[in-house]
Amino acid sequence: MSTKPKSRWARSAEDAEYEARQKKEKEEKRRKKALKLQEEEEKKKALLAATTTSQTAETNDNDDDAASSSSRPSKRRKLTPEPASNSSSATLLRFDVGTWKPSRSVDNYDKLNDIEEGTYGWVARATELATGRVVALKRLKLEAGDPNGLPVTGLREIQILKNCRHRNVVAMEEVVVGNDVSKPDNSIFLVLEFVEHDLKSILQDMPEPFLSSEVKRLLLQLTSGVAYLHQNYILHRDLKTSNLLLSNRGLLKIADFGMARYVGDPRPKLTQLVVTLWYRAPELLLGTRTYDAAVDMWSVGCIMGELITREPLLQGSNEVDQISKVFELCGVPTEDSWPGFRRLPNARSLRLPKQSPLASGSVIRARFPNLTAAGASLLNSLLALDPEKRPSAKEMLEHEYFRQDPKPKPESLFPTFPSKAGQERRRRHEPDAPVRGQAVALGDVDFSGIFQGRDKEERGAGFSLRMV
């Protein structure tokens, strides 16, 4: 027993099997030995009335072994004998993250049909041949002859998805590769769990908007997924309804981590070229380089508005139009409402209307007349121009809005929708996520006319945008 070399890598299944076999054999031996010892002991006992301490120790030992052979799980023994006082050895924490092996071939999957093809890649529905399970295959978009090799965004997406385990984040099962292994532009596919719908298509096709109980459940799921990401230092940076998947059982999953990245502390230099235009936070539009999780919360706000109305909330046609739409809805920033915004790169030359906050404030409450006071206050805080004022995902989960009637609808009671992904390609009428390259400077933009005539007309009309 004491000479048994301990298997240092006893972690894999075959190892466990081997160990089990060995253990069995050992126990056989041990039992025999114990029996023999017992006989000897009895003889000795007959001879000697008193027992020596070493014999007592041995007997204890044997008792111990006998117990272990019956039911106790295997316990590793120390090589060096320990003083009897602390013989109960501490249980040591063991991490088991497995091992690594080469990627499998994409030939293990059979393609069923295309789901979508966008700027960032191609997605198809497929079955795994061995199991018949349906999965989504996403091909990483590779530029042939890219002087930098595999795109870092794709590698980040893989690393992040590998590390994420949450019911509201799409699960990645493995990465498979095409058969041209030696070529640097060999295809790489992410094998993702297949989810029937994306929220964008559902919103486009549904005849009636979601009930407010349904909106609440969807928002809760989205927010708990986002909270998980932020807690693990991940920024998604491209939250939008077309990147949110919804299963037939009402389960929402965040997908498409092509823009996501880990942010440590201190923060690395980040690009401002993130988030699809319609969901992009004002600080990004104004060119900040030091943003944080609040950019995702702005997108959550935009998604909340979209879930209620079925229409994207802020549909700008370009960066300048987008920021003017933001100001139109949320009001014009002032040093009070957003301290320091003037120091952002694109804000220096902005010309903003000098009006009373009353006339140029937020109109969110008016845009969503059916929203409860709690709902409006949540949306207002998510769409706060000052990122500091937006709630964190964790704070949002505690918001009054989710506790008020109507209560969030249980997922199991969600309606089902005819699957698009099963049959046809998804349609898109929205801008794509930004592509790496030169950031657009807003230039000198005059927003001073943005609220002209707001008091005269109802809303939306009568502002002009002038590029100087």
Next chain:
Amino acid sequence: MSSLLANPLATPSQLYRRASSATLPRDVDEAVYFATQCLTQAAGRLLQLPQSVTAQANVLLARSWLGESPMAHEFSDVSAATIYLVSKLGPLPRSPRDVSNVYAYLSSANSALFPSGELPKDDPRAYYQTEADYYAFQQRMLGLEARILQSLSFDTQVSLPHPLAITYLQTLDFLSQPRTTVSLRTIQYLNTALLSPQMLYITHQPNALATAAIYNAARDLGAKMPEHEWWEVFDVDREELGFLVVAMRSVEGWMQKLKEDFPGFGNNMLKRSVVEDELHRRGLQVGNGDNAPRDEEDEVMRMMDSR
């Protein structure tokens, strides 16, 4: 996410397969491994990458080392591809051009990595790269980048023991030693262990490596350690600790022996052609490892010895 504290480890069957299908004699294989890891460290310094990045490259190199024969590609190309990949994923990406220049310099006659006795006189012509040289290097490096990723199924996460070691030292109140002295010694053991041909970083978890390095540092400095089994607090058992302590201490002696066995080692960049010459000298064939069928039992014993 336990992956912040733990690494995937090599399985016994992976290690066995690697040992039994080796294309090189064991001592040569280890020498090549050591030389490639040293080269990676040197390149990391010249690329001005922090050790946290370079050490990750060392670990990824060790992982991919298990998968493929070292003779399949030029050693320096594998080293370059790994460090390029790790830097790209981290906060300080380096361009292929930078990496190319650094490796060209390191393999030149001017290289400070291989001191030839007299001070190297700086002769830029020795490491100047033509556009064609660069293009060829870049193609090889990017091809290997994809290859390495595939052999690791794209898992590039590496948890290093260095930050853990500092945390442990804090818990131990730096063993009543000057903080910098004991920390430095500990980190030195961890960095040396990166080069060990026993591949300690892919057979042991960071917490065990950190604990063993602290133990060694304490022994070197004559620091008083707690009397009870303090390593159990860091989830290391006595046997594993004992093995790692010896393994970390033996790297230096092993390096000395390497220099005696291979007199020319460390005089210039180790290339595949050098290894092939060495094999010819020994009368061994190059390429396939099954020319001399080895006794499986022997091999297992050897592996046990090496642990």
